[in-house]
Amino acid sequence: MASGVEAPLKSIYHIPHQQGPLTPNGVAPAVTLTVRLIMQGKEVGSIIGKKGDNIKKFREESGAKINISDGSSPERIVTVTGCTESILKAFSLVAQKFEDDLQASVTGTNVPKPPVTLRLIVPASQCGSLIGKGGSKIKDIREATGASIQVASDMLPNSTERAVTISGTAEALTKCIYQICCVMMESPPKGATIPYRPKQAVLPLLFSGGQAYALPGQYALPHPDLSKLQHLATLQHASTAPLLPGHTTSPQAWASLAAANSVRSLNRAAVTPSSTAEMTVSNELIGCIIGKGGTKINEIRQISGAIVKVSNTEEGSKDRTVTITGSPAAVNCAQYLINAR
Helix, strand or coil: CCHHHHHHHHCCCCCCHHHCCCCCCCCCCCCCEEEEEEEEHHHHHHHHCHHHHHHHHHHHHHCCEEEECCCCCCEEEEEEEECHHHHHHHHHHHHHHHHHHHHHHHCCCCCCCCCEEEEEEEEHHHHHHHHCHHHHHHHHHHHHHCCEEEECCCCCCCCCEEEEEEEECHHHHHHHHHHHHHHHHHCCCCCCCCCCCCCCCCCCEEEECCEEEECCCCCCEECCCCHHHHHHHHHHHCCCCCCCCCCCCCHHHHHHHHHHHHHHHHHHHCCCCCEEEEEEEECCCHHHHHCHHHHHHHHHHHHHCCEEEECCCCCCCCEEEEEEEECHHHHHHHHHHHHHC
């Protein structure tokens, strides 16, 4: 690790007296912790680096496990796991990389370098300890580290976790992470925690031929899940004029018309005879389709509405057969999702 990174770390590795005795070298005891963050695509790209060079370096130099969720949504979850020392080293490297990126973005201009900002995910049951009575703890952390720290008042969607946003220099953020780790060790989560999972990207809609289509990349397929838009179906009577080339229509009107027509399409699908398609997938790739514990294939089933079955492994065969059954639209959607995997 560069000496500029080591110096601030040495000064913050001291555990408060409540934590008990230090290890012989005066660093934090080897308690395994997990810290999760929310990041955008550009930030994740900076961490991964060209051909994964950066993340490989961060893992090797810190000794922490650094995992990044898949790219099916605009937000990605970065999970850092390890002892306190490893986590601090990992965050110091990540924060320094972001600081270097920000410095490069303003070099040659009169614009001051903006602070590095990270969004942590913390169980709501631990946020009270992080804030402290009357905000005393969070005030102490701000004063001790020089970092800005804000705890969201609302929980992240469909979870029991909150976002904790910290901003400052790379050194200040590393000190702040240390203080947060101390709180997490002193005050473990209470009860079950429902983890935050980002929503998948919403695909743009195309209205054509009386049906709504999603547009993933260059392909168009019937949108698989528009049930949440059914309440907009009543708007179909508000605008019955045909949409002609050059006709100016607001995005809201496009969405309303797409939803209304998708509801009619879904109603028609109820009486549409099912169709069956088969795909051949090599044994080497079938794991990508099934996912750990069947998570991915279940997602494909839920999104497409089709019945998806994978044949058993046959001795001497290098391929598996994937059988898809459902309405033509559901089968097409499932085939697209499988090819995407």
